[in-house]
Amino acid sequence: MSAMHADTDTQSDADPRTVLILGSTGSIGTQALEVIRDNPGRFRVAGLAAGGSDPAALAAQALEFEVPVVAVAKGTATEDVQLALYAEAQKRGYASGEFRMPRLLAGPDAVLELIESSPADVVLNGVDGSRGLRPTLAALETGAQLALANKESLIAGGSLVLRKAAPGQLVPVDSEHSALAQCLLGNDEDDVDRLVLTASGGPFRGRGRAELAEVTVQEALAHPTWSMGNVVTINSATLVNKGLELIEAHLLFGIDYSRIDVVVHPQSIVHSMVTYTDGGTIAQASPPNMKIPIAMSLEWPRRVPGVAPRLTFDAAQEWTFEPVDDETFPAVELARSAGTAGGCLPAIYNAANEEALSAFVTGHLRFPEIVQTVGEVLAAADQWRAEPSDLDEIFAAEDWARSRARELAAGRKAE
Incomplete structure (x- = not known):
């Protein structure tokens, strides 16, 4: 049975949908906030999560949408975000006490704490890469609709994610x-x-x-x-x-x-x-x-009028x-x-590619060598063909794939 089917239960138009946006300063997150900005009364932002590399953008989002809680994965970015919030408040002309400072969560588990402590109708997971797997599972655990832009978490998590998802809970972005x-x-x-x-x-x-x-x-x-x-x-x-x-x-x-x-x-x-x-x-x-699929994921299966030119x-x-x-x-x-073979091979395909892509960007691999490296890692992955029993096994497979991809990239650079 598929993880996706037409669930036609919807909220009334008078009741705005509450949304958590993970990866709010990235491409998907910023476009989701544009959809929400253009549809006042239809959505309410219940929380934001970001890596912390752009504190000014995160602060502007938090104040514009009056967000009660913000999570930052980079623990050392807390002070930068606080300063950015005060600077943004001054820019908007707020006097002291005229705006509500959001609660700040910081550290590698901050996004999980945000999900667990901030009930929402929809969690939009726009986190990059397979690090979005834990947030995906945490969001499904709450019963919220998961708008999944982070395809890597489904690919890496496979059957673990599907077992956690209720029918109609997983909506693709x-x-x-x-x-x-x-x-x-x-x-x-x-x-x-x-x-x-x-x-x-x-x-x-x-x-x-x-x-x-x-x-x-x-x-x-x-x-x-x-x-x-x-x-x-x-x-x-x-x-x-x-x-x-x-x-x-x-x-x-x-x-x-x-x-x-x-x-x-x-x-x-x-x-x-x-x-x-x-x-x-x-x-x-x-x-x-991308605003059309983003809006569809926030209101599934209803449409949001005027999202994009026809x-x-x-x-x-x-x-x-x-x-x-x-x-x-x-x-x-x-x-x-890799998908047909199953087991941890889809996770290895993704992890090896993330490492090979990084090596290309830093000049350690040529463009065709990205996929060549992925293929060589998969060819050596016989021990990972069994279905993973838990997250630790998936992460172990990914660590092995990344290490093997780095070895291959280093060897090619030395040639």
Whole structure:
């Protein structure tokens, strides 16, 4: 049974939904707050969590949305955030005592304390990487709807996350999985033939493998259609992001890997499709704008009016689709293999990639060597094929994968 299904229970329009935003100063978090700002009375921010690297942005968010509690993962950033809050208050012209200072939580477990102590209708997990796994599990434990932008936590946590999630509790934020969820609404899962994930192809679509050896970090960050954080953007360039989304789709919707296709759609207008057993296909199309899936995740399954510009059809346009070049971009089939094998291999795929991507950014690996390194780590991961029994086992697998990826990167730099 899939982790995602159409849960049509909703709150009344007069009752604003309370939202915790984890990763509030990142790309997803800031866009979520823009949606909330544009819809006064529909949502109320119950708390914010951030790493602490941008205290001024966090302070501005906390005061604008009158947030009662703020969590900062970097314990040493507490004083910086406090000073930023006072500076922001002065900028807004507040006299002493005219504004309420939010309660500050700090340290590596601050986000967990925020989740446990601040009841909310929705927890939006926009934390980067597999460090979002503990917050994912903590949010599910509270019974809140989990708007999941942190796909890595589902991929790493796998069956542990699915066992914790109640039916309809897990709502995807990724545009592709939000599109699939929308295409599945009102249809019987037994009628589903295939899921079709679309990929933009990234900035290097059409290039051969030999042409990628000398690409720079800045070139990898030049995505043709989407504005995203640096990690997701580089993952899109390697197509690792689409590999992660393939695993995520299998886990969210319970569809076998053999029935999930990936196609390149450079215009990024059709975000994904579902083909049904009668031969019909339903597609979700909209401009490449993350506010639509973010708003859907906050109000699921209802829509928030006016979130983004609509498509227009008063001028000729083309929507094209083409197969993935698996020889040049092997990341998708590598993910399919890891997901099919199961166990801790999806977590290893993600952890090895995070380490290899970091090595690319710091000049220790060339661009094609990112996915090559991931493949070599997976090839050596026979001891991690069993299903993990707890978090410690997942974290041990990730630590092994990161260590092995670092060794391989160091070896390549020495060549």
